[in-house]
Amino acid sequence: xxxxxxxxxxxxxxxxxQSVAQILAEAADNEGREALYIPNFGxxxxxxVSIAFLQISDExxxxxxxxxxxxxxxxxxxxxxxxxxxxxxxxxxxYDTSIDIPKEDLPQNAAKILAIPALEIAKNELHPRVxxxxxxxxxxxxxxxxxxxxxxxxxxxxxxxxxxxxxKLRELNYKAIDKGMELV
Amino acid sequence: MSEKLITEExxxxxxxxxxxxxxxxxxxxxxxxxxxxxxxNEIMHYWTRLAPKYNRKFLQTEDELSAGxxxxxxxxxxxxxxxxxxxxxxTLMQEPMSMxxxxxxxxVTIVQQRGGPSTATVIYSQQEVTMTTFGGNGEGLRxxxxxxxxxxLFDYTIKAFNVAWKYRFPTFVLGDGYQAxxxxxxxxxxxxxxxxxxxxxxxxxxxxxxxxxxxxxxHYRNTYNxxxxxxxxxxxxxxxxxxMAEEVAEYQAFDTEDADVVVLSHGVVSRGAKEAVEQxxxxxxxxxxxxxxxxxxxxxxxxxxxAGKAKxxxxxxxxxxxxxxxxxxxxxxxxxxxxxxxxxxxxxTTDEIVGKVNEIL
Numbered sequence: 001x002x003x004x005x006x007x008x009x010x011x012x013x014x015x016x017x018q019s020v021a022q023i024l025a026e027a028a029d030n031e032g033r034e035a036l037y038i039p040n041f042g043x044x045x046x047x048x049v050s051i052a053f054l055q056i057s058d059e060x061x062x063x064x065x066x067x068x069x070x071x072x073x074x075x076x077x078x079x080x081x082x083x084x085x086x087x088x089x090x091x092x093x094x095y096d097t098s099i100d101i102p103k104e105d106l107p108q109n110a111a112k113i114l115a116i117p118a119l120e121i122a123k124n125e126l127h128p129r130v131x132x133x134x135x136x137x138x139x140x141x142x143x144x145x146x147x148x149x150x151x152x153x154x155x156x157x158x159x160x161x162x163x164x165x166x167x168k169l170r171e172l173n174y175k176a177i178d179k180g181m182e183l184v
Numbered sequence: 185m186s187e188k189l190i191t192e193e194x195x196x197x198x199x200x201x202x203x204x205x206x207x208x209x210x211x212x213x214x215x216x217x218x219x220x221x222x223x224x225n226e227i228m229h230y231w232t233r234l235a236p237k238y239n240r241k242f243l244q245t246e247d248e249l250s251a252g253x254x255x256x257x258x259x260x261x262x263x264x265x266x267x268x269x270x271x272x273x274x275t276l277m278q279e280p281m282s283m284x285x286x287x288x289x290x291x292v293t294i295v296q297q298r299g300g301p302s303t304a305t306v307i308y309s310q311q312e313v314t315m316t317t318f319g320g321n322g323e324g325l326r327x328x329x330x331x332x333x334x335x336x337l338f339d340y341t342i343k344a345f346n347v348a349w350k351y352r353f354p355t356f357v358l359g360d361g362y363q364a365x366x367x368x369x370x371x372x373x374x375x376x377x378x379x380x381x382x383x384x385x386x387x388x389x390x391x392x393x394x395x396x397x398x399x400x401x402x403h404y405r406n407t408y409n410x411x412x413x414x415x416x417x418x419x420x421x422x423x424x425x426x427x428m429a430e431e432v433a434e435y436q437a438f439d440t441e442d443a444d445v446v447v448l449s450h451g452v453v454s455r456g457a458k459e460a461v462e463q464x465x466x467x468x469x470x471x472x473x474x475x476x477x478x479x480x481x482x483x484x485x486x487x488x489x490x491a492g493k494a495k496x497x498x499x500x501x502x503x504x505x506x507x508x509x510x511x512x513x514x515x516x517x518x519x520x521x522x523x524x525x526x527x528x529x530x531x532x533t534t535d536e537i538v539g540k541v542n543e544i545l
Contacts, residue, residue, distance in 0.1 A: 022367070025197070025367055026197060029197040029369055034368070034369060035197070035367070035368065035369070036366060036367070036368045037366060037367045037368075038362060038365060038366035038367075039365060040307075060333075061368065061455075062455045062456050062458065062459030062534050063452075063453075063455050063456030063459065063531070063532065063533050063534045064362045064366050064452065064455070064531065065362075065531045065533055066533055066534075066535070067533050067535045067536070068535075
């Protein structure tokens with residue numbers, strides 16, 4: 001059976017985790033690989049913890065959801081509590097350093113826990129809007145499921161029309177990916 | 185205005201709802217009638233974007249009763265008409281679909297199952313199996329395809345129109361919220377280029393000529409005065425249904441020959457079941473896989489045969505035994521032990537199925 005990389009992204013509604021998952025999925029698809037992305041959606045349009053399940057493989061993917069992720073990214077305190085159950089002994093757990101949470105409340109069984117200052121960098125060095133793109137860069141670096149090049153192409157595909165109007169946005173997004181990759 | 189949406193075979197990456205809209209256009213559907221309900225809304229959204237470009241039509245009605253009855257009307261006028269719904273909308277849809285059964289109308293309905301009973305969740309379930317196969321005050325004279333992935337959503341939505349118009353039974357494509365909302369790859373194609381011939385639609389009413397003089401009068405009835413008359417009509421329907429069943433029933437199976445445990449599932453759950461069985465086989469365990477693609481009619485012969493060979497059936501579904509009930513009815517009297525694995529309204533992962541098989545092996 002082919003290797004499947006299982007990625008979970010979770011955050012507050014509006015933080016952009018679904019966009020990250022979709023860009024990664026499309027990047028993998030553009031490479032001719034198989035990707036399956038499913039948002040966990042509730043009745044609320046905003047607020048609540050938003051979770052994205054993403055799987056990438058060289059072969060067709062089975063069940064849309066999984067029990068344990070290879071990488072679990074949580075971007076709010078609620079998201080950490082919510083995603084703990086998807087962390088196993090081989091999971092890389094990523095969270096933002098800005099989240100104020102007691103150490104003992106982090107998943108204790110993860111293979112590795114990475115605290116990254118994505119929000120801080122977004123605010124101080126780039127732009128709050130590209131917070132999720134920094135996360136995207138971090139996931140790309142941590143999992144190597146797609147190349148940075150292909151991730152950028154997928155962003156271009158999704159936001160190209162905005163970049164046309166304002167080329168600075170492109171630069172900002174690409175910088176955010178690179179920054180994110182450096183964090184891991 | 186281009187004539188065809190899909191001119192050559194190509195790989196695409198999209199949500200299941202978008203797949204359905206594309207497939208309906210590719211299948212030559214002429215009009216969609218609908219009322220919004222999550223998780224099928226985007227079928228309507230995508231259809232309304234595509235329809236004007238390819239000279240198709242759309243009518244948003246005031247509720248699902250009306251969406252169903254207008255679909256019935258569209259079909260009677262000789263149009264390839266369809267609708268899409270979910271959950272409580274599917275409940276309302278049963279009244280018009282019962283009429284479609286009575287009058288043998290080839291309606292096509294896409295169902296994206298959500299949690300139940302009532303409003304429950306907008307997310308996912310397999311809890312609309314009983315309703316979609318045997319809903320309404322009728323006898324389940326329907327055809328129901330339960331799809332598992334986007335390729336099948338595309339293939340069987342196209343097929344549904346043809347099968348409906350060929351056999352004249354209301355036909356359903358039974359998806360779910362996961363399939364509706366998830367994105368994965370599939371290959372889209374122009375059915376005619378693949379050699380799929382479209383069964384032509386024809387009007388039930390408003391045909392030229394004088395009834396009884398130039399042509400047979402059209403008697404499309406959902407009302408009878410005499411018990412015996414209804415009984416007689418239904419006997420004809422059952423005969424047609426049985427004949428159709430032999431040609432239409434579909435399934436997938438592997439590794440069942442020497443299997444002690446056969447995992448039975450349908451729809452999106454069968455993806456995890458397939459993966460689980462493959463994994464267990466690699467470990468040398470005698471496990472098999474069986475998945476009906478049609479829930480109405482079921483592949484009865486194959487199920488009966490299998491029930492005479494296997495020691496245990498593990499029936500896995502995201503409902504409290506709605507699929508199991510259909511299976512049990514077919515295999516009644518067989519010695520196979522039935523082990524349920526029911527998670528109503530909740531997704532089932534590969535690991536969970538592996539765990540359950542190991543527990544009972």
